[in-house]
Amino acid sequence: MPRLVTAFSNPTVKRLRSLRDKKARKEEGLFLAEGLRIIAEARDSGRLPEIVMFSAEGARHSLAADIIAATEAAGGEAIETTPDILSKASGKDNAQMLMAAYRQPETTLSNLDRSAAPLWFVAQSLRDPGNIGTILRTGDAVGAGGLILIDDSADPYSVEAVRASMGAIFTQQVAKAPWNEFLTWLRSGSGQLVGTSLKAMQDYLDADYQRPCFLLIGNEQQGLPSAYEDACDLLVKIPMAGRADSLNAAIAAAVMAFQVKASWR
Amino acid sequence: MPRLVTAFSNPTVKRLRSLRDKKARKEEGLFLAEGLRIIAEARDSGRLPEIVMFSAEGARHSLAADIIAATEAAGGEAIETTPDILSKASGKDNAQMLMAAYRQPETTLSNLDRSAAPLWFVAQSLRDPGNIGTILRTGDAVGAGGLILIDDSADPYSVEAVRASMGAIFTQQVAKAPWNEFLTWLRSGSGQLVGTSLKAMQDYLDADYQRPCFLLIGNEQQGLPSAYEDACDLLVKIPMAGRADSLNAAIAAAVMAFQVKASWR
Numbered sequence: 001m002p003r004l005v006t007a008f009s010n011p012t013v014k015r016l017r018s019l020r021d022k023k024a025r026k027e028e029g030l031f032l033a034e035g036l037r038i039i040a041e042a043r044d045s046g047r048l049p050e051i052v053m054f055s056a057e058g059a060r061h062s063l064a065a066d067i068i069a070a071t072e073a074a075g076g077e078a079i080e081t082t083p084d085i086l087s088k089a090s091g092k093d094n095a096q097m098l099m100a101a102y103r104q105p106e107t108t109l110s111n112l113d114r115s116a117a118p119l120w121f122v123a124q125s126l127r128d129p130g131n132i133g134t135i136l137r138t139g140d141a142v143g144a145g146g147l148i149l150i151d152d153s154a155d156p157y158s159v160e161a162v163r164a165s166m167g168a169i170f171t172q173q174v175a176k177a178p179w180n181e182f183l184t185w186l187r188s189g190s191g192q193l194v195g196t197s198l199k200a201m202q203d204y205l206d207a208d209y210q211r212p213c214f215l216l217i218g219n220e221q222q223g224l225p226s227a228y229e230d231a232c233d234l235l236v237k238i239p240m241a242g243r244a245d246s247l248n249a250a251i252a253a254a255v256m257a258f259q260v261k262a263s264w265r
Numbered sequence: 266m267p268r269l270v271t272a273f274s275n276p277t278v279k280r281l282r283s284l285r286d287k288k289a290r291k292e293e294g295l296f297l298a299e300g301l302r303i304i305a306e307a308r309d310s311g312r313l314p315e316i317v318m319f320s321a322e323g324a325r326h327s328l329a330a331d332i333i334a335a336t337e338a339a340g341g342e343a344i345e346t347t348p349d350i351l352s353k354a355s356g357k358d359n360a361q362m363l364m365a366a367y368r369q370p371e372t373t374l375s376n377l378d379r380s381a382a383p384l385w386f387v388a389q390s391l392r393d394p395g396n397i398g399t400i401l402r403t404g405d406a407v408g409a410g411g412l413i414l415i416d417d418s419a420d421p422y423s424v425e426a427v428r429a430s431m432g433a434i435f436t437q438q439v440a441k442a443p444w445n446e447f448l449t450w451l452r453s454g455s456g457q458l459v460g461t462s463l464k465a466m467q468d469y470l471d472a473d474y475q476r477p478c479f480l481l482i483g484n485e486q487q488g489l490p491s492a493y494e495d496a497c498d499l500l501v502k503i504p505m506a507g508r509a510d511s512l513n514a515a516i517a518a519a520v521m522a523f524q525v526k527a528s529w530r
Contacts, residue, residue: 018443044508130395134513143506158338164513171508205527238523241408243309243436247519248399248429258503262470262524 002059002068002078008085011024016053016101017089022155029104033158033169035096036064041167042102043067049100053079055086058097071100104157107175109148109185116173117145118211120261121253122182122193124150124228125219132156133164134250135217136172140165145212146173150182151202183231186214192233194260195224196252198245200235207236209260217253266323266334267343273353277344281318281366282354287420294369296422298434300361301329306432307367308332314365318344320351323362336365369422372440374413374450381438382410383476384525386518387447387458389415389493390484397421398429398484399515401437405430407522410477411438415447448496451479457498459525460489461517463510465500472501474525482518 005013018024019032030050033039039049040063052071059065059080068078112209114120121144123134132154135147149156156174165172177185186193192210195218216232218224223246229235238247238255247255270278283289284297295315298304304314305328317336324330337343352360379385386400386409397419400412414421420517421439430437442450451458457475460483481497482490488511494500503512503520512520 012426041508134516137509137513138516140507140509141503141505141512166511166513168507168509196405204529238406240406242405242433242524243306243432244405244433246431247404247406248431248515250513251403251516251519253400254512254520258520258524259527261506265470 002072002080005081006085007080008088012051012079013053013081013085013089016051016099018040019101019203020091020159022158025155025157030101031104031162032099032101032125034090034099034159035161036061036098038162038167039067039098039100042170043070047102047170048074049102051077051079051101052098052255053081053086053089053100054098055083056080074080095238098258099179107173109152109175109182112146112173112175114145114189114191114212115134117143118123118213119144119257120212120214120259121147122150122214123147123153123217123249124179124224126153126217126249127220129154129156129158129161130138131220131248131250132166133161135253136165136168136174138250138254139172140168142261144172144257147176148182149174149176159235179228193231194234194236194239194256195229195232196256197224197229197235198237200237202236202240204236204256204259207234213260215253215260217249220249267337267345270344273350277316277342278318278346278350278354281364282315285356287330287423287425290369290420293365296369296427297366297424298427299355299364299424301326301363303432304332304363304365305426307435308335310435311437312367312468313339314341316342316344316366317363318346318351318354318365319363320348321345322348329363339422371445372438374440374447377411377438377440377445379410379454379456379477382408383478383529384409384522385477385479385483386412386522387415387479388412388418388482389444389489390512391418391464391482391514392485394419394421394426395429396424396485396513396515398426398434400518401433401439401504403515403522404437405433407526409437409522411449412439414439414441415444418500440492444493452530457520458496459499459501460494460497461503461521462489462494463499463502463505465502467501469501469503469521469524472499474528478525480521480525482514485514
């Protein structure tokens with residue numbers, strides 16, 4: 001049976017709230033997801049939370065009730081609380097009626113199965129967690145295997161990234177690696193590394209994309225360092241018609257991914 | 266000569282700060298842009314601010330100095346202030362060293378020249394100003410004419426939208442209209458209205474796109490209402506490979522726009 005907690009000073013409430021901070025997420029190895037939609041998405045992908053916290057109203061939905069029961073059956077913690085405490089824990093006035101903490105999967109390059117999908121995203125030093133989440137969501141839609149975060153990146157398990165992923169944080173694999181480690185891993189198997197560059201001569205619509213294709217996305221401000229471009233098997237250009245010379249990083253990733261997929265039809 | 270202002274209570278400082286609120290933006294008919302990059306982008310597009318505020322360090326850059334001088338020559342107001350006041354006015358700890366207020370163009374459907382571009386975005390009730398800005402940025406890159414905001418939409422002149430547009434707020438036309446008014450205007454000239462729908466039979470890669478093409482994007486949560494889908498000349502489907510059944514609105518807009526453009530090669 002779920003415990004009823006009505007004090008904000010309750011340790012589990014505090015623990016959930018602490019997961020908004022990167023440091024706490026790292027120490028605990030947990031991350032937060034908010035709202036029935038994404039928590040149901042997680043369950044559909046075979047993932048149950050370690051802790052689920054909900055209001056009486058939140059538990060009224062049969063799907064939510066199922067997830068709460070399944071969480072307890074699996075040894076997890078279920079806590080009923082007040083809308084006020086949910087708001088405080090989520091830091092939002094209009095909090096979701098359901099929030100949950102999940103274990104962060106420990107995906108490393110060595111346990112990433114590149115043959116599991118024909119397409120992967122590789123992103124260098126992304127700063128915006130919303131872009132990371134959006135790339136994961138796009139990856140899910142386009143049938144990618146996941147996202148490899150290179151160098152110093154925003155946290156894919158931040159609340160903003162998880163929210164923008166719309167559940168894809170549970171379906172896409174996420175690994176982190178320094179560039180050199182990634183290159184060594186990439187070259188230890190098959191894989192075409194594709195970068196986009198305004199310097200490239202080849203139009204992205206005419207290129208020959210190989211499976212598995214690793215789409216390399218540069219940092220929001222600087223784009224790809226030249227050494228990273230030089231390491232690519234293929235550099236293509238998305239022609240820009242306007243005054244601006246760049247696309248948002250998540251947009252560029254999506255335009256490339258859908259074109260790669262289209263070229264394989 | 267720029268005035269030196271060191272008091273946060275200065276009316277112009279207060280006025281700039283007030284432009285973070287939608288109500289004040291509407292009353293004043295102004296909007297804010299922050300940072301040299303976007304303000305230079307505006308100037309390249311022939312737009313100067315009515316007010317520019319900067320720190321001594323901000324004015325040291327020759328491009329910034331040019332813009333400040335040009336603003337004054339055109340009858341605008343130039344204010345030098347402290348980094349602290351810039352931070353307070355922008356509501357950020359690490360404020361840009363330059364911020365400026367621009368007049369909102371009064372673009373209505375009746376003065377929108379549809380023949381100016383082969384591609385236009387039409388977005389219904391977008392909630393996220395970041396999506397609006399990102400669509401404008403994509404529009405600039407893909408050579409679209411602009412964005413028509415249908416029904417009740419987030420403000421394209423909000424700080425978040427302007428920032429996400431990366432300057433495209435100055436190069437793309439932006440109009441607002443209720444759906445019925447938009448439809449009447451659309452049907453008074455040439456134009457193919459294209460919607461994306463999971464119910465559509467036709468793959469977006471196989472469709473015949475006509476110029477000018479109006480890409481209709483649905484609200485982030487609900488997608489397009491069926492009546493809006495019914496009004497489209499063409500409904501296409503972006504096939505989804507994953508568990509999720511949708512893309513972020515700005516991503517879907519970009520994938521469609523680049524495909525439409527590719528189909529015209």
